[in-house]
Amino acid sequence: MANGHPFDRHALTCASWDYPLGTRLKVASRASGMAVIVVVTDRGPAKRLLATRQLDLSEAAFAAIAPLKQGLAEVAITVLPPL
Numbered sequence: 001m002a003n004g005h006p007f008d009r010h011a012l013t014c015a016s017w018d019y020p021l022g023t024r025l026k027v028a029s030r031a032s033g034m035a036v037i038v039v040v041t042d043r044g045p046a047k048r049l050l051a052t053r054q055l056d057l058s059e060a061a062f063a064a065i066a067p068l069k070q071g072l073a074e075v076a077i078t079v080l081p082p083l
Contacts, residue, residue, distance in 0.1 A: 001042035009059040012036060015044030016055050024080040027057065029065040029073050036064035037080065 001007050003021050019025065019040045028035035038061045045053040054077065059068065066073040 003041045005041065007042070007058075011041075011058055012038045012061045012064070013041040013058045014038045014055045014061060015042035016040050017043055017045075018054060019079070022082070024082065025055075026078040026080055027055065027061065027065065028076045028078075030076060031074065032065065034065040036061050 001013075001015075014025065014027070016023075016025075021040055021042075023040045024037060025040065026035055026037050036057075038057065042056075044056045053072075055075070057065075062068060062073070065075070
């Protein structure tokens with residue numbers, strides 16, 4: 001990943017071009033209201049998807065807000081203060 005660590009699909013992380021590495025985000029599903037706190041650890045989504053996607057969530061982070069088979073979710077993003 002861009003932060004120098006290996007990717008862990010079980011960690012609560014995401015990739016984004018819009019937020020600096022290390023930024024904590026609260027990501028909430030607009031459909032279910034379920035939310036998860038993630039850390040930006042990588043750059044993405046792929047440049048060809050930038051017009052339609054703002055974040056790529058890890059598998060664990062996505063599973064916390066929506067069924068994995070859903071694949072995509074509309075979310076609300078809130079920037080949280082650093083720890």
